[in-house]
Amino acid sequence: MIENLTVDKVLIPADTLNKQEEIYNPKLEVLEDGLHLPNKSINVDTSTDHQHNFYKLPKYYDLAFMRDTEGEIDFYIKCFQRYSDIKVTHVLEAACGPGLFLEMIAKGGYHILGFDLNPAMVEYSKNRLREQGISKMRADAIIANMNDFKFDEKFDAGFVCINSLGYLKSDQDIISHFKSMNNVLNKGAIYIVEISCKCDDIKNEKRVDETWHTKEDQVEIDLSWVIKSYDVNKRLRNIDFKMVVNDNGNQIVVEEEHELRLWIFEEFREFARSGGFEIVGIFNQNYELISEQEHIIGELGVLYFVLKKK
Numbered sequence: 001m002i003e004n005l006t007v008d009k010v011l012i013p014a015d016t017l018n019k020q021e022e023i024y025n026p027k028l029e030v031l032e033d034g035l036h037l038p039n040k041s042i043n044v045d046t047s048t049d050h051q052h053n054f055y056k057l058p059k060y061y062d063l064a065f066m067r068d069t070e071g072e073i074d075f076y077i078k079c080f081q082r083y084s085d086i087k088v089t090h091v092l093e094a095a096c097g098p099g100l101f102l103e104m105i106a107k108g109g110y111h112i113l114g115f116d117l118n119p120a121m122v123e124y125s126k127n128r129l130r131e132q133g134i135s136k137m138r139a140d141a142i143i144a145n146m147n148d149f150k151f152d153e154k155f156d157a158g159f160v161c162i163n164s165l166g167y168l169k170s171d172q173d174i175i176s177h178f179k180s181m182n183n184v185l186n187k188g189a190i191y192i193v194e195i196s197c198k199c200d201d202i203k204n205e206k207r208v209d210e211t212w213h214t215k216e217d218q219v220e221i222d223l224s225w226v227i228k229s230y231d232v233n234k235r236l237r238n239i240d241f242k243m244v245v246n247d248n249g250n251q252i253v254v255e256e257e258h259e260l261r262l263w264i265f266e267e268f269r270e271f272a273r274s275g276g277f278e279i280v281g282i283f284n285q286n287y288e289l290i291s292e293q294e295h296i297i298g299e300l301g302v303l304y305f306v307l308k309k310k
Contacts, residue, residue, distance in 0.1 A: 053254050055097075058124035060245055062098035063214055064221050065162065069104050072161075075287045076192060077108070079306050080157055083280050085188025088156040092184060094146055094177075095164035099125025103132055106139035113151070115144035147173040149180045158185060159192040163302070166195060166260030169236065171271065174261070178275020182309055191277060191307040197263045198237075199298030202230055218248045230262055237262045265296035272307050281306035 054061060080088040089111060093101055096114025102125055105112045116122050125141035146160075147168055158181055168174045181191055199205045211224045224242040231238065239258040245251060269279055282290045283304040290300065 052256055052258065054241065054243060054256065055118045056120045057245075057252075057254075058098040058118075058121045060219070060221055060243065060247075061121075062100065062124070063216055063219060064223050064243065065097075066214060069100055071287075073101070073104050073108060075283070075304070076105075076157075076159060079190060079192055079281065083190045083306050083308060084157060085308075086156055086186055088189075090153065090155045090157075092151075092155040092158040092181075094158065094160040094181070095167075096125055096141055097121050097161075097164075099128045099141055101159075101161065102139045102141060103128055103134065106134045107132075111137070112139045113153075113155070114139075114141040115146075115149060116141065117143065117145050119143055147176045147180070149184070151184050153184075154186045155184055156186055156189050157191070158189070159194075161194050163195045163260060165193055166237070166263070169259065169261045171267075174271045175274045178272055178277060182276035185309050187309060189309050190280070191309070193305045193307060194302060195263050195268070195305065196302045197265050197268070197296055197298045197300070198230065198232070201299075202227070204299045220246045228257075232262065235262045235264070235267075236260070268305070272305075276310050277307035278310055279305055280308045 091105055091110050091112040093105075093112060093114040096102055096116050098121055099114060102112050102114045106129070114125060116125070122141045122143050129136075129139050129141070146165070165174070165177065168177055185191065205227050210226055211222070214221050214223075222244045224240070226240045228238045228240050230236070237260045239260065241254075241256050241258055243252075243254045245253075272279060279292060281304075282292055282296065283306070284290055285301050285303075287304075290296070290303070294300075296303070
């Protein structure tokens with residue numbers, strides 16, 4: 001747990017950071033590349049920084065969000081086979097992050113392109129692919145914005161993981177995203193979206209990963225992702241995030257608030273339709289099919305929505 005993590009160095013109080021730019025500047029290259037830490041301990045309060053420093057640290061993001069990638073990719077492939085009207089050879093991943101899915105999809109024999117708004121994530125993904133010996137013809141990553149993107153090539157399928165779509169908070173941006181995705185997919189292609197909907201009772205919000213610990217070699221990370229509140233009128237889910245990293249004796253603490261779209265199923269379905277998609281399948285985290293006639297709410301947990309281009 002975070003409260004029990006032992007830190008050898010004294011942390012700098014967050015309220016002094018604005019007076020100590022020489023100690024920490026979130027735009028410094030040492031954090032942008034996501035590969036190194038400053039040789040001192042830092043306490044960062046970025047609650048007002050909408051760029052979210054967590055996403056500027058892909059090395060630690062990659063370790064923090066390790067998951068059953070093989071099981072998930074197997075599920076994607078089965079969806080390709082079941083729901084797509086066309087043979088899937090070229091795949092697109094939105095908000096690709098550190099590129100784990102790019103690597104695994106490419107190794108599965110597909111061509112894949114990923115895009116992300118964060119340059120550090122894109123660079124990390126590129127390095128990962130090249131280190132694995134995967135050519136640019138097979139897999140690559142580029143910088144692009146989820147709410148408005150265009151590519152020269154067309155794709156047979158797309159997907160977006162772990163509620164990354166939730167960072168598009170306005171109706172206009174969400175619809176723009178679906179229209180952009182529709183434009184780069186071939187006719188009959190599918191788009192798999194992983195999100196969680198609003199709970200009828202926030203107390204029943206599934207919080208399996210509210211706090212967790214992960215370790216690899218000499219890097220240990222304690223994380224907390226706590227759903228704090230809903231703002232139903234603004235359609236926002238408010239989350240408090242904290243990450244404590246101990247990397248070979250170097251420590252870094254990131255604390256920030258994340259605002260994500262509060263998804264209501266009926267609205268999500270209309271957004272998808274406005275962008276040229278129809279829902280053809282809904283699955284839970286166990287990859288079990290759920291009827292669209294069921295009351296689709298947050299109590300069901302994180303869901304996979306399989307959309308087909310109309």
